[in-house]
Amino acid sequence: MPDVQAIIADDHPLFRSALKQAAAQAMGEHPVLEASDLDELFIALAQHREIELVFLDLTIPGAKGVEGLARLRNQYPDILVIMVSANEQPKIIEQAMALGASAYIPKSSSLDVISEAIAQVIEGENWLPPQTDICTDDDSEQAQFARNLEKLTPQQYRVLSMIADGMLNKQIAYAMSIQETTIKQHVSAILKKLNVYNRTQAGILFNQMATVAEGDES
Template identity: 45%
Template sequence: MTRLLIADDHPLFRTALRQAIGESLGDGVVHEAADMPGVLAALASDADIDLVLLDLNMPGSHGLSGLAALRGQYPSVAVLVVSAHDEARTVRRVLDHGAAGFIAKSASPVEIGEAVRTVLDCGNWLPPSLAKAVAALPADPADADLAARLARLTEQQYRVLTLLGEGLLNKQIADRLSIQERTVKAHVTAIFEKLGVRNRTQASLLLRSLALAEPAL
């Protein structure tokens, strides 16, 4: 039985996705999550999830950071990005960070169903209206390199990195994560080594490079 996870902070959109998936696939297990901690918790509790339909902006995930975390921590789980960020360059970056496909939030239920079936069949999916423009853009070696470095982080190290990006000090991070400050220091040292950075500023800049411009209205 197919097992999917819908990750979006808007309940109405999650309902619409669930309905489109149900009409396309029939029986299956569909989990839902409204933020990135919920996504990671769902994946940790159900090792048989086949596909995550991931919004790029939700609590705990902004831009490509959530995608990077999923691909690093759960590389065997396919990710289909569902976003209003439908510019060709953004879609190219989504693919470079390991997504199996992309569908715009304006996609019809029929297109959503086709995208999900294609990715579950181990294929890749792009909207026909974007495929040519995305194919014309070369892959960015910087994104591929960043994705590889982020994939080396553990789940807890990624949480620490995210809080570093928010400007929190070690003690504040320890309080937020309910761990010892010395544990945070050990994580920070490991993060710097794995990412090839020297200090908190460089680590924060690297994380911010995953941000995306607001989509045009």
């Protein structure tokens, strides 16, 4: 089995412990780092460039549904991401896979199933729960938007997230401590890369990623 460095980003200590046990079965006794929120995850990734695999809880503090995954994929496109969640709704799984996750593991899965999923991802394959009924059309609007998101620079991604929050160019410029003309340039580049007509459409599509169905108990 390849030597893979990994980190578990989940705010539940008991599940992190169980996931480390499953990872050990699939990856051997390589050290697995832990993070309890999205900020801790990005700090760890900046400090440990050797990390190749992230286990990401869908509703970890700091994330807005699969927006956390989109941000991770934007900044670290070469890192493999395994989503873990108590939410097993096909639409959410479809969004996660469209945004570049390599697997989606329900928290109800046994350790053996989780280990199998990890091993499959490490070998370069995708993994989904058995009998998962999702649309895997790469030409879907969500898939196209996900691919286009990866074209944005981290700074452009930050601008987009603030557009989605309803902020004006002047407000974004103040928040980022840069000139408003620079924000306008970023917005033009964002719209072109995302292949959308205006900032409203960009914000709507971005916010759709943050939709997590009620009742997720991850």
